């Protein structure tokens with residue numbers, strides 16, 4: 001007979017690794033095109049991810065690498081996500097830090113690695129220009145898309161070109 | 165059962181019952197992804213979570229994590245139907261999954277040899293015939309023992325019943341008739357799902373057997389009565405001095421060491437544990453809750469390893485990782501690479517990918533967006549890995565013994581300077597008070 005729910009406990013020790021493992025299984029069995037994610041450490045608290053730039057945006061055809069760090073409080077707190085591939089974008093600074101509401105005050109415990117990556121992917125095509133980290137990018141997005149795109153491509157490096 | 169078998173709903177995806185995947189997923193909590201434990205429904209927005217999961221969310225921001233509706237802990241009611249569904253689904257799961265896997269494997273000509281040696285007769289009739297014979301046989305066996313009928317895809321029975329003879333060294337469990345290696349029988353007998361299997365195609369009987377089983381266990385539990393505990397009220401920490409808070413903790417019988425932030429977090433977690441236990445059909449004794457609190461102390465509380473320094477040491481592209489974790493991951497990466505090659509062959513005329521660094525030593529560039537589909541080897545490796553982590557108790561204890569490169573340190577120092585958000589890599593305590601004033605969930609007074 002299966003373990004009775006009354007004796008099974010996720011109290012106190014609700015395990016971050018267990019939850020992340022289930023997310024990984026889900027990503028592996030139902031991959032989303034344009035998105036990948038994989039743990040890089042044995043405890044699964046640190047992941048590497050990629051997103052492909054959406055079509056019809058200045059990022060089309062480019063792939064961006066990200067890092068995701070999960071605290072022991074995950075999923076009650078958001079993962080820490082950074083762009084590792086240099087990216088020219090109004091809501092990302094030059095160190096790869098991201099300003100996105102769901103990674104801060106709008107985070108919810110039902111969100112996941114996939115939902116974060118999908119949100120980031122759509123952020124590429126729909127920047128929030130009202131509170132930019134990169135003011136120049138926000139301005140160019142509205143005024144000079146040709147120059148914007150040139151800077152996007154100039155700043156982008158393919159993952160294999162990245163050195164540690 | 166394998167020690168590294170960590171079940172999840174994707175277990176169904178490559179079986180004869182793929183629709184059981186969403187079924188099982190709907191019996192799992194959206195927060196912890198486990199089967200619901202003490203499920204409660206929010207009366208304001210009708211979402212269901214484990215009691216402890218929603219209570220933790222509410223301590224964090226006072227909102228339902230699914231729809232962001234404001235929810236108070238008074239608006240949680242045990243969801244009894246879901247509780248029973250989970251219980252019975254979990255009971256039915258091992259047998260159902262086993263059957264669904266066997267049926268699926270029998271459908272795959274490539275896997276057939278491994279699955280059923282006895283059925284391999286080198287015949288010249290082609291794989292289609294062999295496949296059909298395998299199916300027929302399994303169906304025939306199934307009808308003998310199991311309440312599951314698998315209709316043949318062509319709706320005919322050609323009578324090709326193959327007599328039941330098992331390969332050398334393989335016997336059937338005397339109770340449930342599952343074929344297995346001789347040496348496995350004794351260990352199998354210990355958890356043989358005998359009652360369900362013997363019901364021999366009679367649905368009603370199966371059901372009553374299950375009912376008997378559960379009422380038996382209910383009786384057993386009722387023989388060890390534990391008084392239903394009453395829910396503890398939230399405290400207005402803002403108004404409590406350290407001394408008073410310590411006294412409260414002492415009264416509750418939980419540890420009183422640590423600074424006031426830790427005392428608050430510990431008390432909050434105790435409320436989660438205690439109050440979610442009140443939503444249980446069979447509340448657990450306080451002793452067990454104290455053990456849970458001790459686990460919390462190790463993973464997230466006062467005895468947790470300093471997560472911050474570990475995370476900051478870590479470097480996404482770092483050679484440190486590559487070397488330290490190479491062994492654990494080499495098998496996984498190997499399978500992923502193989503799979504990717506297969507995928508790439510499939511997609512030769514597909515769109516060009518911008519990342520293909522064949523020679524790159526980095527893990528990530530080895531991984532295209534779909535490297536794992538159907539990669540059971542990789543899945544097994546991950547399960548094993550996670551099980552090892554679970555066994556080790558603390559999620560962080562075994563992580564990274566030192567090994568900090570100067571580069572990493574330098575980078576860390578720089579990034580904390582440039583950080584425009586304060587400190588994103590700083591770990592927020594799990595139940596830190598929200599920055600915005602929120603309604604005190606239990607007492608409806610506000611605190612800062």
Ligand SMILES: [Zn+2]
Pocket residue numbers: 193194195196197198200201213214217
């Ligand atoms: Zn849960």
Ligand SMILES: [Zn+2]
Pocket residue numbers: 206209210211228229230231232233
């Ligand atoms: Zn809701």
Ligand SMILES: [Zn+2]
Pocket residue numbers: 337338339340341342352353356357358
């Ligand atoms: Zn048996």
